[in-house]
Amino acid sequence: MSYCAINLPWLREPPADFAARCRAAGESLDAAGRELQFLANSRLSSRQATQLARAVRRCHEKHRDLNPLSPFRLGVLSGATADLLLDDLVAAAARHGVALEIIAAPFDQVVQQAFDPESLINTAKVDAVLIAVDHRWLKLDRPVLGEDSAAAVAQGVEQLKQVVEALRTHGGAPAILQTVPVPSLPLFGSFDRRVRGSMRAMLDDANRAIGSLAEEAGGFLLDVAALAEQVGTDGWFDPVQWAAYKLPFSANCTPIYADHLGRLLGAIRGKTRKCLVLDLDNTVWGGVVGDDGVAGLFLSQGDPRGEAFIAVQRSALELRERGIILAVCSKNDEAVARTSFREHPEMLLKEEHFAAFQANWVDKPSNLEAIAKALNIGLDALVLLDDNPAERAQVRAALPEVAVPELPNDPTWFAWHLRAAGYFEAVAFSAEDRLRVASYAADAQRSAVMAKARDLGEYLASLEMKIVFSPFDAKGRQRIAQLINKTNQFNLTTRRYTEGEVAEMEAAPSLFTMQVRLSDKFGDLGMIGIVICRSSPQDASTWEIDSWLMSCRVLGRKVEDAMLAKVVSEARMRGIRRLLGLYIPSPKNSMVASHYEKLGFHLRNRDARDRSEWELAVADYAPPGLPMICEDHYPADSDGSSKLPVMESAEDARAG
C-alpha cells in the first residue's frame, strides 16, 4: 500500500472484538477511559467511530469517570452539515486523550447562535467553540475582478471576528478557527497567484488574517487549509456531496479531519507527547550494528537506503530543536550502540542528544518504563519509533499508553509516518521549550536504570509462532553460510565456515546439523538459527556443540529453549547421553556468556581466557513448555524409532 495520509496509515487495525469491547466499555467496565482510548487508537471505519462515540456518550450519561481522558465540552458552529462529523470527532478525541462532549448548533446558524446570549452554544458552558466555516460562508467563493478584492476579504474576516467576539462576550468560550482550503478551480491558471482578486489570492490573504485573528482573540487555529493540501484539494472537496447533502468536504476526509481536531483538543488539554524514543537497528540506521559493524551501516547521503535513515535522524533532530526529548530503546550491546554514535562519520544524532539511553537485552516495555522513570514523565508522554512489528505489538500490548506508529516496510516513509501522526501537536512555542531538552539530557545523563523483566508468556503465545527444524540441505546452504559468517552477537563459538564447508557438512555422518526457521503472525522471519554438533572423538555417546548461533531479531522468544529441546530429542534417538557446550568469548558475544547456564547446563571447566565448557546429561533434561508450534524435517518417525542406527543405551536414556 502506498503512503496515503487520508487512510491514517500510522494507526493499527482495530481489534477483532472492537464492537463488543465498545459496548462493554459503555456499560460495565471500570477502567472505561483507558479502554476507550486504547480502542480509539486504531484506524476506525465510520461505523466503528459511531460505536465508540456511543460508548463515550453512555459513560457521560451515567456520569462515569473517564480518567485518564480529560473532559472537554466543545460547541460546534458550522456553515454546513456538521452532523456527520460528530461521532468521528468523539472517537478521535479519545485517541488523543480527551473525553469529548459536543454541543452542536443546527445547520448554518453561526451568526444567530453567536449573537444570541440565550442561544444553545452561549448557555452550554463549553470549553471552546469550533467555528467550522469555509470560503462559502466567508463569501469568498468567487473571484472579485475589477472591484476591490481586499474589501471582500476584509468583510469576510470581519464577520468571523464579530462571531468570535460575540461568543467571548455572551458565552465566555474561546474560539477554534479554521483556515480555508482553496478549491482547485483555476481561472487564469498559474497566473491566478498574481491576480489579487482570484480565489486563490483572496483565500491566501484571508488565511493569514484568520491566523492573526486566532492569536489576537486568544483562540486556537485548526489549519484545515494545510490538511486539505496534504490530502489533495480535489479529494478534499466533493461538489456532489456539497450539492446533495451540504457536506463541507468529502466524507472520505472525515477521519483525518477528526484526527486533526482531536490532536488540537489533546494539545489544549496538555496531552501532547514529550519524548521520542528511537529503536536503532533498521530504524535510525540501516543494518544491525552488532553484526554489520559501524562501517557496515547504511547511513550515507547519495545512497537511497541510507538517505531514508538520514531523514529519520533529521526529523528527530528537528523535533528536538523544538523541545521534544529524544531517547534510545534498542536491543543492542550498549557499548556497541554508543560506539556507532561516536564513530560513524555521517551520524547526525549524537550521544548528547539523548536524555536516556537504554541499549540492552531486556524487553522493550521494561526499558520504556525505565525511560519514563528516568525522565520523570508519564508513559503517555512517549512515542516509540520501531521498525519491528513484533516489538511494536509487544509494547502496545504491555503499555497501551505509549504511542507506537505503524511503519511500512520501506524505511523511506518512516519520517513521514512519524511526522504526519501528530503526536507532538502544539498550541504554543516558547524559548523555554527549547531549553527544556538540554535540562532533561543533563538530569538523566547516564542514569543507568535497572529494568526488570516481565512475564512475557501471554505476549509470546499471542505471536502464534511456528518454528521449523531441518538438517542442513542444499536449499538452505547459502543462507546457512551467511548466518555463520555474519552473526557476531548471539554466537557461542564464532566459528566461520565457507559455503563449501557447509555443503560437506550436509552429508557428514559424524555431524548433527540443524537449521531453524521461525514465522509468526506478522510474517516469516526466515532462517534465524544454526546448530552444529560433532560426535566426540573420545566418547561416541557425547555430542560437542561446535556452533550455536541465532539472529538477534528473535531474542526473548524462547527460540533457544525450543532449539535445545529439539537437539536433545534428536540426541536421544541417536543414543547420545551427553551434550558438551563451549563458549568462546569474542569482542561482540558477551550477551551469550551465560547461555548454557540459563539452559540448565553445568559448568565443567573455565580456562584463563574465559573459555568455558558446559555439560548437559540428556537423561536429566526435561523439555520446557514452549510458546510455539514445532515442526521438523528429520528422517525419524514421530514414535521415536529412527532410521539411523540406535544404540542400546538410547533406551536407558529415554527411560531416565
Add this chain to the structure above:
Amino acid sequence: MTRQEILATIRDILADVLDNESLQLTESSTAEQVEDWDSINQVKLLIGLENELNFRFSAQEVEGLKNVGALIDLVQRKVSAQT
C-alpha cells in the same frame, strides 16, 4: 445483484446507522415509518451504499426517493451500469 440482495445490503447498513440490529425493512418501507431515520441518517445510508458497492450517486439521483423500493431501483441501475 437481485432486489433481495440489495434490500439486505440496505437493511444491514441502515441497521448499523440506526444502531438497531433487529431492523425490519421491506420495499414499501419509508423513512417516516422507521424510528430515527432522519435526513442525516439518510445521508449516512447513501454514503454507506456508495462505499459498499463502489459507485457514486449524482446529486439528482438521490433526490425524492419515495421508499426503499425506489432506492433499490436506483441501486440496481447503478450496479448494472458498472458492468
